[in-house]
Amino acid sequence: MIIYFSGTGNCKYVAEQIAAATNDKAVSIENCGKQIHIKHGENLGVVFPTHFWEVPAIMRDFMKQATITADKSAYAFTVATYGTTPGCSGTDMKKLLQKHGVDLCAAFSVKMPDNWTPVFDLSDPEKVRRQNENADKQLAAVIGKIQSKATGNHANPKAPYAVRKLSDRLYDKARRTSNFTVEECCIGCGMCAKKCPVQAIEMQHKKPVWTKAQCTLCLRCLHFCPKFAIQYGDGKTRQHGQYHHPKVDI
Numbered sequence: 001m002i003i004y005f006s007g008t009g010n011c012k013y014v015a016e017q018i019a020a021a022t023n024d025k026a027v028s029i030e031n032c033g034k035q036i037h038i039k040h041g042e043n044l045g046v047v048f049p050t051h052f053w054e055v056p057a058i059m060r061d062f063m064k065q066a067t068i069t070a071d072k073s074a075y076a077f078t079v080a081t082y083g084t085t086p087g088c089s090g091t092d093m094k095k096l097l098q099k100h101g102v103d104l105c106a107a108f109s110v111k112m113p114d115n116w117t118p119v120f121d122l123s124d125p126e127k128v129r130r131q132n133e134n135a136d137k138q139l140a141a142v143i144g145k146i147q148s149k150a151t152g153n154h155a156n157p158k159a160p161y162a163v164r165k166l167s168d169r170l171y172d173k174a175r176r177t178s179n180f181t182v183e184e185c186c187i188g189c190g191m192c193a194k195k196c197p198v199q200a201i202e203m204q205h206k207k208p209v210w211t212k213a214q215c216t217l218c219l220r221c222l223h224f225c226p227k228f229a230i231q232y233g234d235g236k237t238r239q240h241g242q243y244h245h246p247k248v249d250i
Ligand SMILES: Cc1cc2nc3c(=O)[nH]c(=O)nc-3n(C[C@H](O)[C@H](O)[C@H](O)COP(=O)(O)O)c2cc1C
Pocket: 005, 006, 007, 008, 009, 010, 011, 012, 048, 049, 050, 051, 052, 053, 054, 081, 082, 083, 084, 085, 086, 087, 112, 113, 114, 115, 116, 217, 218, 219, 245
């Protein structure tokens, strides 16, 4: 079984491609229940985006709340997708799995378009297409390693775990929903509220209102809004465009 979280489709795509190549099934943590039991000879894959060099809060919470058991013969692997560096996310996930008595066999990473558009510019479709083309090549290599049950930490570029304290503080602050704004062009369709994986948005008088102080910051609401009405932070997000993986829907 391959479990994944995906804000804008990159991890969903990666999880589904691995599942197709290894005759496995990919299941989103948003739909899979909290009981994961991996039998003799099966694989346990965990696919997640890097958020502030860490495992995203929603994935971390899932790993803490779920019951996960795996036969000793199970091949357990992780894949972190990322834009610049997966940072400490592989080590984070290894620790989370260890709490369930699951020993990680291999950690991988795949560089993909960076959906953190408060900083990164995804407004050039040709550039984004090339990034996804390169990602496909990396993914093919990762799939080959999974098929041969390779072991070890193949996630790159790595970061010293010491930075984790700083990234934790930055992530915590960035997750404040007061960072979001809604532009006049909002048509009140409610898609942002419907798609939010942590139910942080409610529609009030046909406008989205963030009713939780923090969210998991997947940016799904911003990237999928049909009018591109949701912005984050100091205004760069509008310039930097919307993104979701071209081959999947969420
Ligand atoms: C809040 C946030 C923080 C991010 N932090 C990092 C990071 O620290 N390092 C990195 O390389 N990419 C970072 N990214 C980029 C994502 O990890 C990357 O685009 C990922 O493939 C998105 O996967 P998804 O489409 O399945 O959500 C971040 C994205 C978001 C939304």
